[in-house]
Amino acid sequence: MQGLRSAFAIAKKDLQTELRTKESINAAASFALVILVLFSFAFDLGREELYAISGGLLWLVYSFAGALIVNRGFARELPNDCLEVLMSSPAPAWSIFLGKSVAAFFLLLIVELISLPVFGLFYNIRWLQNFGSLAMVILLATWGITVVGTSFSAVTVNVRLRELMLPVLLYPILIPLLIGAMGTTTALLGGESLGGDNIASLRLLIGFDAIYTALALYLIDFVLIV
């Protein structure tokens, strides 16, 4: 219980700092917009084809923005040796990690909610028609991105070339998650409902989240001790 309370305090602190300085959220949101614009030049597509790649497009943008957000997660604590202070505080390692993941989750969610309407607007895609199901996929996949991302943010925080190493580690691990999210999102944007074949993708997302949340909460003790 105490651990959860510390996690909540850390998440709150991170969100507060970020919403005051807006250093990573501004960068991630503008980056997402730039990528969306670039994609419109990269592909010259008809309406049908556009719907066929819509899920892939959206999740590429989200995962790029996600890497920017999680990168700051632990790096934010480096100045003034804040990380050492956090680690020597009574809060257990898993609650520091959980707090940071939750903060990154909400930050990425904000960026996603900003870029989703822009995506619909630029590409003439009706994203509101299945919004309930789409929101579920977004929540599940975003948690997956942030939980793995925050673990690797902790792993790479003291590593040389941190900004380069994080994506090299993060994206290959995220591939199954992204395959699932992209497929389901494409189907939902195309007007299909969440059922039949899409259930398998949804199960994959839940499985991914469960496995990596458990693994990260357990292994973070080893990461933050060194």
Added chain:
Amino acid sequence: MREKAVYVLGLLAAFVMIFNLNTVFNKLPDEAMQGAVYRIIFIHVPAAIDADIFFTVSLLTAVLFLVTRKFIWDSVTVSCIEVGTMLVFLNLVTGSIWGRNQWGIWWAWDLRMTSQLMCFLLYLGYLLVRPAIAEPTQKATLSAIVAIFAYADIPLVLMAIRLPNVRTQHPGPVLETGNLAPAFRAPFGIGILALLLMGTALVLVRLHQETTRREIDSLRRELHAA
């Protein structure tokens, strides 16, 4: 003692491999549909199977390192991952050559090919991040965690690429159905053994290098500290 073991294993591997290549090239008949090129499976499939063996060992030794904190387990992990990654690469290249000959293309996004490529990228991430960490204990701990994360991804990748709407082109699992011609079984098994012996010899060589490197490193540290 260790050097002798390397030489014995290396020689044994070379002998078994030459013996097997002789059987494959000089004794086995051409396959009815594919002609001579089918012989690539005696390298292609054993490389994949042996890579899986080395990756599984690397997972066990990564966990052992985290539990016991003995550096020898870290050395075994990195050696196994290097050899495993090399074998996956061999598997990808031989498969690609076969594909070019039989399908007319070098690469298809088939489920098995995709999963092998992901596996290659995951462990490439491990091999890239490792040299970027300077402090020895940190290097060993963090790379053990990356190794565990990478291995946990393999079942998810396998699940993701089996989702509906995924293209399949790779030949069916001949081994599981028992459709491999009796004459091919022995060279196939010996092929697995040959690469396994060769891989083990390479792991031993790498292990020796790692131990020596660690000794030099600690001597250098002592010198700097003095």
